Amino acid sequence: MTLVQNVPGPGPAAPSPLSRLRAFRRYRIWVYLAVLLVVLSATRVVTGAHDITSPGTLRAALIAAVPIALAGLGGLWSERAGVINIGLEGMMVLGTLGAGYFTYHYGVWVGLLGAALFGAVGGALHALATVVFGVDHIVSGVAVNIIAAGVASFLAEVLFTGLPGGGPTQSPSLDRPPTLTVPGVSDVTASVAAENWFLVSDLAGLLNALTANLSWFTVVALLLIFGTGWLLWRTPFGLRLRSCGESPSAAETLGVDVYRYKFLAVTMSGLFAGLGGAYLALVASSGYQNGQTGGRGYIGLAAMIFGNWRPGGLFTGSLLFGYTDAARLRSGGQSVHALLLIIAVALLVIAVWQLLRGARVTAVVGFGVGALALAWYLSTDRVPGDFTQMTPYVATLLVLALASQQLRVPAAIGSSYRRGEAG
Amino acid sequence: MNMLRRAGLALSAPVLALLVAGMITSLVLVAVGDSPVVFWETVLTWPGNRSLVNILNEASVLYLSGLAAAIGFRMHLFNIGVEGQYRVATFAAALFGAQALLPGVANTVATILVAMAVGAAWAGIAALLRVTRGVSEVISTIMLNAIAVSMVAYLLRRTGSRQGQTIATDTIPESSWVPGIPLFADSVTELYGLAFLAILAGVGFSVLLNRTRFGFDLRATGQSASAAVASGVSVSRMVVYSMLLSGAVAGLIGMPNLFGVSHNYGSTIQTGIGFAGIAVALLGRNHPAGIAAGALIFAYLSEQANPLGILAGISPEIIAVTQGVVVLCVVIAYEVVRRYRNRLEQRAVAEALDVSRGSEEVAA
Numbered sequence: 122m123t124l125v126q127n128v129p130g131p132g133p134a135a136p137s138p139l140s141r142l143r144a145f146r147r148y149r150i151w152v153y154l155a156v157l158l159v160v161l162s163a164t165r166v167v168t169g170a171h172d173i174t175s176p177g178t179l180r181a182a183l184i185a186a187v188p189i190a191l192a193g194l195g196g197l198w199s200e201r202a203g204v205i206n207i208g209l210e211g212m213m214v215l216g217t218l219g220a221g222y223f224t225y226h227y228g229v230w231v232g233l234l235g236a237a238l239f240g241a242v243g244g245a246l247h248a249l250a251t252v253v254f255g256v257d258h259i260v261s262g263v264a265v266n267i268i269a270a271g272v273a274s275f276l277a278e279v280l281f282t283g284l285p286g287g288g289p290t291q292s293p294s295l296d297r298p299p300t301l302t303v304p305g306v307s308d309v310t311a312s313v314a315a316e317n318w319f320l321v322s323d324l325a326g327l328l329n330a331l332t333a334n335l336s337w338f339t340v341v342a343l344l345l346i347f348g349t350g351w352l353l354w355r356t357p358f359g360l361r362l363r364s365c366g367e368s369p370s371a372a373e374t375l376g377v378d379v380y381r382y383k384f385l386a387v388t389m390s391g392l393f394a395g396l397g398g399a400y401l402a403l404v405a406s407s408g409y410q411n412g413q414t415g416g417r418g419y420i421g422l423a424a425m426i427f428g429n430w431r432p433g434g435l436f437t438g439s440l441l442f443g444y445t446d447a448a449r450l451r452s453g454g455q456s457v458h459a460l461l462l463i464i465a466v467a468l469l470v471i472a473v474w475q476l477l478r479g480a481r482v483t484a485v486v487g488f489g490v491g492a493l494a495l496a497w498y499l500s501t502d503r504v505p506g507d508f509t510q511m512t513p514y515v516a517t518l519l520v521l522a523l524a525s526q527q528l529r530v531p532a533a534i535g536s537s538y539r540r541g542e543a544g
Numbered sequence: 545m546n547m548l549r550r551a552g553l554a555l556s557a558p559v560l561a562l563l564v565a566g567m568i569t570s571l572v573l574v575a576v577g578d579s580p581v582v583f584w585e586t587v588l589t590w591p592g593n594r595s596l597v598n599i600l601n602e603a604s605v606l607y608l609s610g611l612a613a614a615i616g617f618r619m620h621l622f623n624i625g626v627e628g629q630y631r632v633a634t635f636a637a638a639l640f641g642a643q644a645l646l647p648g649v650a651n652t653v654a655t656i657l658v659a660m661a662v663g664a665a666w667a668g669i670a671a672l673l674r675v676t677r678g679v680s681e682v683i684s685t686i687m688l689n690a691i692a693v694s695m696v697a698y699l700l701r702r703t704g705s706r707q708g709q710t711i712a713t714d715t716i717p718e719s720s721w722v723p724g725i726p727l728f729a730d731s732v733t734e735l736y737g738l739a740f741l742a743i744l745a746g747v748g749f750s751v752l753l754n755r756t757r758f759g760f761d762l763r764a765t766g767q768s769a770s771a772a773v774a775s776g777v778s779v780s781r782m783v784v785y786s787m788l789l790s791g792a793v794a795g796l797i798g799m800p801n802l803f804g805v806s807h808n809y810g811s812t813i814q815t816g817i818g819f820a821g822i823a824v825a826l827l828g829r830n831h832p833a834g835i836a837a838g839a840l841i842f843a844y845l846s847e848q849a850n851p852l853g854i855l856a857g858i859s860p861e862i863i864a865v866t867q868g869v870v871v872l873c874v875v876i877a878y879e880v881v882r883r884y885r886n887r888l889e890q891r892a893v894a895e896a897l898d899v900s901r902g903s904e905e906v907a908a
Contacts, residue, residue, distance in 0.1 A: 207624075207682055246872070249876075250872060250875065250876055254876045254879050254880060255879055255883075256875045256876055256879050257620075257875070259622045259682060260826055260875050261872070261875060263624070263822055263823070263826070263871075264823075264826065264868065264871045264872035264875060265872065267819070267823055267864075267867065267868035267871055267872075268865065268868030268869055268871075268872060269868075270864065270868070271861065271862075271863075271864030271865040271866075271867065271868045272865050272868070274861045274864060275572075275859055275861040275862050275864065275865050276576070278859040278861055279576045279859065289859070416686065416689075416690055419683065419686045419687070422683065423683050423687070426680070426683065505698060507694045507695070507697050507698030507701070508694065508698065510694040511690070511691045511694040511695065514687040514688075514690040514691050514694075515687075515691060517683070517687050518673070518679070518684060518687050518688075518691075521673075521677075521679045521680075521683060521684070522673055522677045522679055523677075525677055525678045525679050526677065526678060
């Protein structure tokens with residue numbers, strides 16, 4: 122994308138279609154979010170499933186989205202430098218353990234540092250294997266996940282057994298990071314949200330989720346996402362790091378120490394995944410538990426792919442997955458049932474659009490699945506619990522299946538670079 | 545390079561990795577205040593007959609799982625979804641077997657075929673997404689794993705009946721069971737009757753890989769996709785076929801236990817075999833014999849770790865650390881050895897060229 126921007130375009134005088142497209146690209150995340158809100162609001166009014174935009178659901182969605190976004194941010198650092206990182210899951214697991222241990226003994230903020238440290242150790246391990254030794258990235262990532270799961274379950278038993286409220290598979294319950302409530306705004310928005318007006322109540326619900334009991338850790342995470350966007354796209358450091366993921370040999374000829382940048386990027390990747398783990402242990406629940414991550418590292422990676430290897434995109438993706446995760450938790454059967462209607466309508470719209478573009482096969486498949494979803498929606502009034510559990514995973518698959526054609530992968534991703542290849 | 549040196553190099557990587565993993569495990573134990581001496585004494589004691597049978601049973605299942613993963617890995621197709629394929633397939637097989645549509649052994653064979661078909665179909669979803677929509681099979685198989693867990697749980701609740709604490713499907717009729725093989729007279733445990741499936745699959749994989757066009761294409765695609773395409777291999781077709789095959793083998797994983805011990809699918813089904821299989825495949829370098837060694841090592845470590853808690857007060861979970869470290873060390877060691885071997889070959893070629901050039905100069 123940056124490469125596209127560097128191409129000399131038409132001058133600033135005439136607002137050509139291209140520059141208008143660019144302007145849209147800059148703000149499109151807000152356009153998408155607005156459209157999403159309108160769609161959800163309409164669905165809520167049509168189906169009467171008022172919980173799908175209640176402050177509680179939106180707050181839960183944010184809490185579910187942040188760890189995914191942090192893992193995705195880790196994926197962004199690593200993959201922008203050209204290293205595929207499916208070890209994010211393991212680094213996240215190490216983060217939950219670090220958060221559990223350090224928070225119990227030294228308090229919340231040290232706990233965050235500990236989680237970041239544990240995650241970074243996992244990242245450094247992956248960097249050692251992939252960057253220094255040139256092991257296949259997926260293989261190394263799988264190995265890191267296996268080690269992390271083993272280390273976490275072993276150390277949890279060593280560290281937490283015998284502590285009050287702790288046990289071999291869980292830590293004692295831990296302090297949470299402090300929260301932020303804007304007085305006044307939170308009360309007003311809560312009462313407006315309860316009125317169930319079209320769009321107004323949904324907006325109020327959103328505002329309420331952002332102004333009442335907002336964890337400071339959430340604020341930190343959002344700052345990290347913005348900070349990463351600035352660092353990777355607006356500084357020479359970021360340009361060098363991304364050049365390692367696009368064309369490492371070109372970067373080397375320009376004097377970039379490719380190994381060092383890649384090693385740093387993958388270690389940072391682990392650090393962010395570790396923070397994501399800390400969020401799971403400290404904000405999303407009240408302590409460390411074995412198997413707490415439940416594949417969120419992988420979902421974070423999927424969110425990043427969905428977001429086209431961009432910070433804004435990955436955050437949108439995380440919100441989407443976080444939302445489907447939250448919808449199942451809060452009156453799950455009813456909310457997910459309402460979401461079925463959105464899926465059905467969206468698929469039917471896509472099918473018509475694909476038909477107009479001449480892609481008959483895609484149109485037929487889209488139409489078939491959409492009709493099935495619609496039939497399911499009409500013939501039942503709630504979705505069984507096991508199916509609501511699948512929601513985030515099915516959403517990931519669907520979204521990737523629909524989005525993967527328009528994505529632009531960093532050019533040198535997955536390849537192992539040896540120093541001196543530039544010749 | 546002579547044969548002996550070649551073999552030495554090939555073996556040096558796993559041996560080195562095992563030694564390093566052992567050292568790291570000992571360090572971890574010292575760091576948390578446990579005794580590494582007691583640990584090694586317990587782990588290295590020759591297992592009793594009962595444990596031996598357990599190790600063989602576990603290894604046969606791990607071997608199937610490792611084979612399933614290796615089929616894809618040989619062409620850099622990462623089927624992380626063996627776990628899900630195995631679950632869905634075993635559940636479908638248990639349902640089908642309990643219907644007893646066919647008598648006796650015919651039912652057994654048909655059930656195994658159903659398991660293979662269902663495993664292949666579940667893997668096929670990922671293959672289709674990869675080929676038609678360009679979705680990475682790594683992500684899609686991981687998502688399919690999670691979906692498989694919920695889907696099977698739902699279907700089990702719909703079709704199963706409560707048996708004590710757990711829910712299970714109906715039992716397969718006794719005429720279709722495959723009895724265990726008593727290896728030792730004094731042992732309570734018996735070798736899975738269907739453990740031979742593992743050997744069969746291993747031989748099949750070896751023949752497929754080395755004696756067929758498909759195997760050649762598979763290896764070629766893995767070593768250089770562009771060269772394979774240039775010589776007329778359709779990578780999309782290879783992705784679909786190898787994914788289906790991988791899923792079909794994954795479907796076999798649950799069979800020895802289903803026909804030998806449990807006779808139904810319950811909520812207590814053994815989990816994690818699919819992931820362990822990936823580790824075993826990496827350990828054995830996706831080679832039929834190597835995977836067998838890897839499966840035996842993993843099964844041995846797991847079985848020997850069991851008494852650790854009682855005898856030494858060490859959490860048996862430590863063995864998961866050892867297994868993970870072994871895998872990472874082994875992939876690094878293979879890479880280091882591969883580079884060393886490349887350098888040796890380059891030097892040998894350079895020397896040969898020097899010699900021939902030297903003799904030309906003399907002739908001139």
